[in-house]
Amino acid sequence: MLKECGSRRVSLSRVEVSRYLSPQVRRLLLARPPFLEEIQDMTDEALKAYLMQHPPVVYEAKRSAHGDPLFCLANLNALYIAKNRFHGSEKVRVTLVEAPPSQQTNAVALFFALSAEACHALSPNEAGHYVAALWNELMSDQPALLMDVSERFSNKTTFCDAFGLNRRLY
Incomplete structure (x- = not known):
């Protein structure tokens, strides 16, 4: 399995969904039924609390330079909620893991x-x-x-x- 490599705060604009996730798996991961039908009714503070509890799980490209995108492979809903609510310059905590083999x-x-x-x-x-x-x-x-x-x-x-x-x- 993957090795955790810590966490850090990064700008939302640096985080993308992993390009190696198939469209089918991406759709499935985003199909989780929410309890609250209108997420947009939540306050910014409540959404930030949610993001602290469920940070996107990301990895860096093998030969990544500082500022290159980080690729999300878990907690995609948290990432999508954040990207739909906050500006790209907003910083969020992410959990870093080793990059999995693409396959x-x-x-x-x-x-x-x-x-x-x-x-x-x-x-x-x-x-x-x-x-x-x-x-x-x-x-x-x-x-x-x-x-x-x-x-x-x-x-x-x-x-x-x-x-x-x-x-x-x-």
Whole structure:
């Protein structure tokens, strides 16, 4: 798995979604159902508190110079919320990780998302399709990573049982 390399505050304009994430995985990661329907109703202070709790997880290009973009592969929703609300010069904290091999970027991003959702208090009625889609994508891309999240994620039946989902629906 990836090695954490610390954190730092950077301008939003320096952070981009990883170019190695496929459009399908990018859409899936942004499909997480929000609890609050109108995020824009939240105050700047509340959104900044959210970003402190869920900083974008980024990596640097292998031969990066200072000022080059950082590539986001986890907490994409936090990045999109920040970019839609704040100016590019606004500084946000990011968590830095080692750059994954480009062919593993989708799997690493899905691993991060599934591990986060397994710990969040989401209603299966609201998020069942989302977590099942994460499991399906990771199962088809790199099934061994599912075991790195939980031994119960090795097959569809135990995965659905872990989340209290009806496996016939997914």
